[in-house]
Amino acid sequence: MTLPDRRVPHRRLLLGIVFLVLGAVLFMFLEKASGTRQLPESSATQSAKNMQRLVIALPGRDAGSENLNLAVETGAEEVDAGDPSSAALDGEPPDPEILPEGEQLTVTVKPGDSLDRLFRRHGLSVADLAAMLKLKEAKNALAVIKPGDDIQLVRREDRVLALSRELSEELTLRLARDGDSFVAEFLANPVERRPAYARGRIESSLFEAGADAGLSDTLIMNLAGVFAWDVDFALEIREGDSFSLVYEEVWQDEQRLRDGDVLAAEFVNQGRVYRAVRYRDPNGKVDYYTPEGLSVRKAFLRAPLDFSRVSSNFNPNRLHPILKTKRPHKGVDYAAPKGTPVKAAGDGRVIFRGRNGGYGNCVIIQHGGNVTTLYGHLSKFAKSAPKGGRVTQGQVIGYVGATGLATAAHLHYEYRLNGVHRNPRTVPLPEAAPVAAEYRDDFIQASRPLLAQLDAITPTRLARAD
Ligand SMILES: [Zn+2]
Structure with a gap:
């Protein structure tokens, strides 16, 4: 190796460089001799520190040159020639953060x-x-x-x-x-999950109350998702409804990344109290259950579309805008922007898809237990749900529109049991499987502390008559 033909006016600097090169060559030799190679555990701060001291670039051996290019930035008097980690020699344990031309x-x-x-x-x-x-x-x-x-x-x-x-x-x-x-x-770079708590009372909307309680929109949607089989968040939320929840926040490097899962929650809708707790059984199956261990899932969703898209000031009892009569209404109307996805309320098979008189573009699904559901006024159908096709609960089957006898975009939804119209928002729904008997004790153990935390942040609970 030869030093480049370059005059360095400072004697001490030249000396430092000589020591540095010697040190680096020795280090390279030792590394080769040891036969093992590890990346230096240099942190970004360490690299930054080194960067300030001395910046060195060496052209690669394959470039056919062994010249050293030295560029001393600042603090030349403090060159630490003995620290091999400050030199990134080609063929050495690389640390790209201190390569100047990187x-x-x-x-x-x-x-x-x-x-x-x-x-x-x-x-x-x-x-x-x-x-x-x-x-x-x-x-x-x-x-x-x-x-x-x-x-x-x-x-x-x-x-x-x-x-x-x-x-x-x-x-x-x-x-x-x-x-x-x-x-x-x-x-x-592991993340950390920290418990967090929130509660709120609804004055005008769930989103507003959630935001006041410091909840992100995602967490509010997740909260509503937990109770989607019990509560119609689109049309049945009233002033005075309340919620409390225990949830996780995900942190990394002392920064809050995002909200984690809802661990336990309570929702009071028009005086009815619903509680749910998240449970992972020993098989790894995760779901929400009532404190008694019943699944919160039911065969049907209360509302077959995202409540967040539904306009709340919509009067389903208005005069029919085209017929100008108060027509007997056998279903539920959800006003939502054209194109809002419409979901299958439950598992089943599409038995009708097409134009259907006043219903316009319409989908009818046959479910188990002799239940059918109907979705009217759609703007278009989902390709993945053809006539005769199987659909699962929550699967998108079409999109809100104003086809048929409708002046504004809305979903007309009907639920029929044995051919008879029932109110989909109040009809008793068959329940999904509870916690398996063999996991019952484990469930009680796991849910007790979460429910205790929920109680602790829900002081009104003690005062209630239920
Ligand atoms: Zn309708």
């Missing part, structure tokens, strides 16, 4: 992309890609890429110095250049 780059996978295409588009070496894919870890982690995925890279011209891919919220794979090949490491 350019950070985030590439996003586009539809139809392969890794090969992605590399070519960004002018990156496909030989480097091949070298990376020789690693089992890389092959597994990069086997599936989908549009929208982000991949972080550090490049120097076409060479890849490092590549990072988030495998999950808690795990990142990092590949770092090591000579002409790459080494893989997995970086863990």
